Amino acid sequence: MVEPRVIVVGAGPAGVRCAQTLVAAGVRPLVIDEGRRDGGQIYRRQPDTFSRPYEKLYGTEAVRAQDLHDTFERLRASLDYAPDTLAWNVSGGALYTAHDGASERRPYDALVLCPGATDRLMPVKGWQYAGTYSLGASQIALKAQACAIGANVVFMGSGPLLYLVANQYVQAGANVAAVLDTSPAANRLRALPKLLARPDVLVKGIALTRALKRAGVRIEHGIEPLEIHGDPAQGVSGVSFRTADGTAAVIDCDALALGYHLRAETQLADLAGCAFRFDGDTRQWLPQLDDLGRSSVAGVYLAGDGARVLGADGAEAAGRLAALAVLTDLGRPVDARAVAALQRERAKMGRFSAGLAQAFPWPAQQAATLSDDTILCRCEGVSVGELRRVIRDEGACEANRAKAFSRVGMGRCQGRYCGHAGAEVIAAAAGVPLEAVGRLRGQAPVKPLPVALRAAGGPPAPRAEAAAMTGDE
Numbered sequence: 001m002v003e004p005r006v007i008v009v010g011a012g013p014a015g016v017r018c019a020q021t022l023v024a025a026g027v028r029p030l031v032i033d034e035g036r037r038d039g040g041q042i043y044r045r046q047p048d049t050f051s052r053p054y055e056k057l058y059g060t061e062a063v064r065a066q067d068l069h070d071t072f073e074r075l076r077a078s079l080d081y082a083p084d085t086l087a088w089n090v091s092g093g094a095l096y097t098a099h100d101g102a103s104e105r106r107p108y109d110a111l112v113l114c115p116g117a118t119d120r121l122m123p124v125k126g127w128q129y130a131g132t133y134s135l136g137a138s139q140i141a142l143k144a145q146a147c148a149i150g151a152n153v154v155f156m157g158s159g160p161l162l163y164l165v166a167n168q169y170v171q172a173g174a175n176v177a178a179v180l181d182t183s184p185a186a187n188r189l190r191a192l193p194k195l196l197a198r199p200d201v202l203v204k205g206i207a208l209t210r211a212l213k214r215a216g217v218r219i220e221h222g223i224e225p226l227e228i229h230g231d232p233a234q235g236v237s238g239v240s241f242r243t244a245d246g247t248a249a250v251i252d253c254d255a256l257a258l259g260y261h262l263r264a265e266t267q268l269a270d271l272a273g274c275a276f277r278f279d280g281d282t283r284q285w286l287p288q289l290d291d292l293g294r295s296s297v298a299g300v301y302l303a304g305d306g307a308r309v310l311g312a313d314g315a316e317a318a319g320r321l322a323a324l325a326v327l328t329d330l331g332r333p334v335d336a337r338a339v340a341a342l343q344r345e346r347a348k349m350g351r352f353s354a355g356l357a358q359a360f361p362w363p364a365q366q367a368a369t370l371s372d373d374t375i376l377c378r379c380e381g382v383s384v385g386e387l388r389r390v391i392r393d394e395g396a397c398e399a400n401r402a403k404a405f406s407r408v409g410m411g412r413c414q415g416r417y418c419g420h421a422g423a424e425v426i427a428a429a430a431g432v433p434l435e436a437v438g439r440l441r442g443q444a445p446v447k448p449l450p451v452a453l454r455a456a457g458g459p460p461a462p463r464a465e466a467a468a469m470t471g472d473e
Contacts, residue, residue: 004330005107007032007095009087009268010114012040013312014304014319016072018112021323023078025332030080030106032087032097038072040116041136042312044143045069056171057143059164060204064312087115089444090272093299098449104456110299110326113269114319117262117305121417122366122424123384124156124239125374126228127258131236134417135259139165148174150255154239156180156225158360159261163208166257170215177253179212180241182260183360184222194355197348201311218251220244225366228256260362263420265306270442272300278435281357283364284420285439291343293322294329301325314349317342364434367424376425377418379411387422388429397430399423399438412448415440 006022008015011033022029031038037045043065046052054062082099089096094107119134126132131150133141135157138149148169154177155166166179188195195202212219222244229250230236238252266276266287275288275296286308293301303322304315321342324334370376372385390396390405399422402408408422409415415422419440427434 003028004109006030006110006112006326007106007108008112008114009095010040010116010304010306011035011038011072011081011083012042012114012116012304012315013068014114014116014306014315014322015040015112016068016075017316017319018114018303018323019075019079020071021320022326023075025323025327027327027330027332028079029112030082032085032095033081033083034086036083038081038083039065039069041139043068044140046143046146050146052146057168059167059171060207061312068316086445086447086449087268088446088449090268090300091444096444098445098453101450101453102456103449103453108299110301110329111272112293112301112303112319112322112326113272113306114302114304114315114322115265115268115306117264117309118416119259120261120263120362120420121258122157122260122363122421123370123374123376123418124225124228124258125371126230126236127256128375128378128381129228129230129232129236131230131255132228133255133257135161135165135257138255138257139168142168142172142174148172148255149257150236150253151175152177152253153255153257154178154180154251154253155257156182156223156239156241157257157259158183158363159259160205160208160356160360161259161261163205163212166217167208167211170212170217176212176215176217178218178220178251180223180225180239180251181219181221181360182223182225182363182366184244187359187361191355191359194351194358197351197355201352220249261356261360262305262309263416264309265416267414267442267446269295269300269302269306271444271446273297274300274302276439280435281354283362283424283434290325291321292325292328292339293318294325299329308350308353310346310349310353314346314353317346317349321346362420364424367421368428370425376422377406377408377411379413379418380407382406382408384425387425391426391429397426397432397437399426399440402426403440409440414443414446 006029009032039045058065085099094105119136224242226240229238240250269287276285301322303318370384374384376384396402396405423437426437
């Protein structure tokens with residue numbers, strides 16, 4: 001009997017639980033991991049030479065992190081693991097990966113995409129100065145490099161991650177000058193009925209806020225960001241904002257961590273040909289899924305934050321469900337009761353996630369008030385004013401057309417960090433619904449590759465072969 005070729009992309013909560021479920025059913029998957037070790041971003045492992053305890057590194061999620069890491073260690077003999085490996089394209093029924101300067105084409109019978117998420121960012125005037133980080137980047141610095149991003153740090157944005165990372169910095173002994181939240185405090189009360197779907201998580205969130213207050217950290221709700229102060233030579237020197245009562249305020253700092261929830265990493269799903277739909281609650285395009293995680297493309301499954309941002313435990317449930325979908329489609333027996341239980345669990349997490357979106361909304365209205373000299377695309381140095389110009393002069397009211405005229409989204413990050421804000425700027429300037437702006441199309445490679453990339457075991461790929469790798473003609 002020929003063993004099915006099952007590939008799981010990602011070794012975070014969704015990928016690990018997916019692999020665990022497949023292995024339990026007798027399937028040996030290949031797990032592709034861009035990271036050095038399993039755990040993903042939220043449970044990122046510290047380097048082998050570091051010895052910070054789990055309680056300090058992961059806080060309230062220490063037990064879950066430990067269990068996920070231990071589970072993957074037990075699975076290692078029953079799966080194939082490719083760490084430090086970038087999945088950079090999906091084409092013709094195969095996944096293309098890159099490791100150590102070599103690209104490899106990996107055909108599959110089932111592909112489970114669990115690529116996780118990245119920070120969702122709204123520009124602020126001055127955010128291009130050195131010392132401005134995303135929340136995720138500030139977390140990586142702490143976990144993987146055991147250092148703070150500055151000596152006096154401000155955390156600004158909205159969402160649970162804002163408070164989690166600020167607490168992790170306090171736990172590490174760093175000085176947190178303030179937590180500046182753009183969402184009004186009253187939003188939490190309005191969202192309470194949905195947030196009560198997961199009272200244990202709600203209690204953890206309240207505990208994080210209380211811990212920050214006990215540490216003497218200034219917390220402001222309902223603020224309006226005005227400007228990140230600094231200069232190109234010295235970097236960040238402070239941040240100005242308007243408080244909920246309209247008072248202008250300035251806080252001195254040498255670093256700022258910025259973020260508004262997360263955005264799903266959907267580029268590989270796009271390259272695989274998956275259909276997308278617009279989600280009005282979170283104002284973003286997401287892949288279409290059935291209730292188990294099947295995409296619109298046969299043999300391609302999606303799980304975790306790369307499909308729907310439901311939190312780490314939500315990702316674990318989604319990873320298990322996607323594995324059960326794979327097993328069902330392979331003709332393997334599946335426990336219907338287990339499927340139903342996981343679906344109920346995921347539905348509860350979905351309700352809680354909707355509550356978070358209501359309590360900590362994406363600040364779409366800020367896009368219309370950004371000054372023309374605010375940098376929108378940090379990779380290419382494109383200003384908000386330049387994007388507005390191509391909307392006005394070129395009639396570029398669709399995301400990809402605006403990209404072609406302005407270069408917004410053409411940089412190293414391929415629009416990961418400016419794409420959502422850019423779409424909001426277009427919608428506001430053109431006076432059209434955000435849905436009508438569309439979304440930036442995925443392009444291979446999804447992340448930069450070495451110029452001298454070679455086929456695995458061979459010399460650098462010639463031009464024709466490189467075109468075949470990307471699916472281009």
